[in-house]
Amino acid sequence: MRAAHLSLSWWTRCSLPCTASLAETPRARYVAALSALPSPSDEDHDHHGAFLRDAVRYTDLLGSVRHGDPRVHAALSRAAFDGGRWQEGVTHGVYAEEPQEVARRLQKDVGLREEGEGPAGDRPADVALTVAVTMFLALENMRDATQCVRTYLEEDDRPTNKLTSSFLTSKSNTNYVTFCTSLISICETENKQWFHWLTGGSQCGKKLMDQNKGLVPYITKIGKVYFNVQPPPTMMSMMENMMGMMGGMGGMGM
Numbered sequence: 587m588r589a590a591h592l593s594l595s596w597w598t599r600c601s602l603p604c605t606a607s608l609a610e611t612p613r614a615r616y617v618a619a620l621s622a623l624p625s626p627s628d629e630d631h632d633h634h635g636a637f638l639r640d641a642v643r644y645t646d647l648l649g650s651v652r653h654g655d656p657r658v659h660a661a662l663s664r665a666a667f668d669g670g671r672w673q674e675g676v677t678h679g680v681y682a683e684e685p686q687e688v689a690r691r692l693q694k695d696v697g698l699r700e701e702g703e704g705p706a707g708d709r710p711a712d713v714a715l716t717v718a719v720t721m722f723l724a725l726e727n728m729r730d731a732t733q734c735v736r737t738y739l740e741e742d743d744r745p746t747n748k749l750t751s752s753f754l755t756s757k758s759n760t761n762y763v764t765f766c767t768s769l770i771s772i773c774e775t776e777n778k779q780w781f782h783w784l785t786g787g788s789q790c791g792k793k794l795m796d797q798n799k800g801l802v803p804y805i806t807k808i809g810k811v812y813f814n815v816q817p818p819p820t821m822m823s824m825m826e827n828m829m830g831m832m833g834g835m836g837g838m839g840m
Contacts (some may be wrong), residue, residue: 635669638662642678656682667691672698672714680721685734688718694742700745711763713798719766720804723773726811735766760794769808778813785809 602704645655653659660682663686667675671820672695679688692698715738722731766786772780784791785805795801809815 598627606658612711626751635662635665638665653681660684660687663687667695670695670697673717675719676714676718680718680725680727680730683727683730685718685722686737689734689737691719692718693738708760708762715763716766716794717804718796720801720808723769724804724807724811728773729771731770735763735770739763760790760797762794765794771810773812776812778815781809781813781815787791 632744638658641658642654645651645658646653659678660783663675663678664684664687666672666678672692675691676688679685679691692711692714695711698714699709701709715734719731720733768784769781769828772784785795786792792794795805805808806815806817810817
């Protein structure tokens, strides 16, 4: 009964500004409703996230910014990270163009810091970093991709030589951090041969891609944008649909 009361209380706070005047424009109603948002610490924090997702959809469909208002994406990213949903946090942090916030959140999340095997000691946070970097690059935002990696490395507590162990020195283990830094450098130099080698020619790169199929649409988009690598028509359609859904909907799953 208490839960029902709380939900009704939250809905009343958010809906009353929207229905106060039929003469209000949709934008005015949206701004009024946004100002009535409960904080992430509110007992109805689940409704907080749900409302923000609806707000992202609204700004994506009716706003002037493709994929939705960055300010709303930023609020949803923070709420998602606070709720332990790193995939959603990364996705909306990328669309909010907040690379430093994404990197710091990944480093602070205890659940993502468990060190794995291999020469680089890959952590779940390293995988999440790779998602962020490939998304930034697929959106043609190399500046934020670079800043995200730089901040991530500044916040990391592992020896630099452990993080930067080369693909060339390992025949079986992945190395996500090296993959990210290499991919950015290759995109900067527009070296198509190295791009093909990194994403499929090297044993480590091939294994990394095989283990993370969710990265394929982003890598495909990067190949098209930076190196004019034309994907099959079916892949192109899937890629564009996925990128559109990521802006107006939720986070990606890996």
